Amino acid sequence: MCEADPLGNAGGACRLLALKKIIKSEAGGLVRFRPVDFRMRSSSGTVATGRGHPHIISLKLRDKNQLFNSMDPSPFIEKDLDDDAEEFIVSWAQEFSPNAPIKLRIYLDQSSAEDSKELIRTAVHNHFAHRAKITDLEFNRLLKQGRTSLVIGLVFLAACLLLSKILLGNKSGTWAAVVRESLTIAGWVAMWRPMQIYLYDWWPLLRRSRIYAKLSHMPVEIVPNRAAPDGAVVG
Numbered sequence: 001m002c003e004a005d006p007l008g009n010a011g012g013a014c015r016l017l018a019l020k021k022i023i024k025s026e027a028g029g030l031v032r033f034r035p036v037d038f039r040m041r042s043s044s045g046t047v048a049t050g051r052g053h054p055h056i057i058s059l060k061l062r063d064k065n066q067l068f069n070s071m072d073p074s075p076f077i078e079k080d081l082d083d084d085a086e087e088f089i090v091s092w093a094q095e096f097s098p099n100a101p102i103k104l105r106i107y108l109d110q111s112s113a114e115d116s117k118e119l120i121r122t123a124v125h126n127h128f129a130h131r132a133k134i135t136d137l138e139f140n141r142l143l144k145q146g147r148t149s150l151v152i153g154l155v156f157l158a159a160c161l162l163l164s165k166i167l168l169g170n171k172s173g174t175w176a177a178v179v180r181e182s183l184t185i186a187g188w189v190a191m192w193r194p195m196q197i198y199l200y201d202w203w204p205l206l207r208r209s210r211i212y213a214k215l216s217h218m219p220v221e222i223v224p225n226r227a228a229p230d231g232a233v234v235g
Contacts, residue, residue: 054101054218057092059085060225062109064120081127093211102214105221121220132212139205146197153191160187 061067068079081089093102104124164183168176 054103055092055096056103056105057089058105058107059088060107064106064108064116067106067120068123078126079123081124086127086131089215090208090211093215094207098207098210098214101218103219103221104215105223107223107225109225117222120222124220125216128212129216132209132216135205135209135212139202139209142197142202142205146194146202149197150191150194153194156190157187160184160190 059067067082067085069082080086089104096102106120160183164180168180
């Protein structure tokens, strides 16, 4: 199934992700499952991480339509990628260094004309460029929400501390201590959301946006399936 590269390096080993698409038969409305095999193979040896030698993500498909969402009525170059194919490409891209070059190699059972290959390249690039734009919008919206949450949190915290000072002053006693601590805790709880946004939520979106932008410019190579590496499994 998964074999090491010719040099025996684990870094050049292949990885197979067998996914199933649900295809509805035109005759009788029956549902059957068709396996779609996605395989990744990086360049062999230490050269794989060298500058100018990209990591290669390989997809093996029966025809080009398997790469795209069959329910999308958009023109071909504007079609969305199939969810499984997109997740496979993105998940592998996330494992590489942000500065490491990446190439997408698509093996097709059915040969395609050169103009059809260019349409596939354009469609893949357009899809990830659109994803990058949408993610950028989500990132900006998150930062705006963070700023709004920060203002609300600070105002509420100040109000709680001020209310504690006005109502309790320097009073001592169990109930005074409980109320004072409760108002202080309530004020800091209001700061939880902006702290979560600025500490944890923003960087995954930024990283994903950069990956999409990178994939929108990666080289896309379409080759006949007979050129697939030995030992590859084709769905």
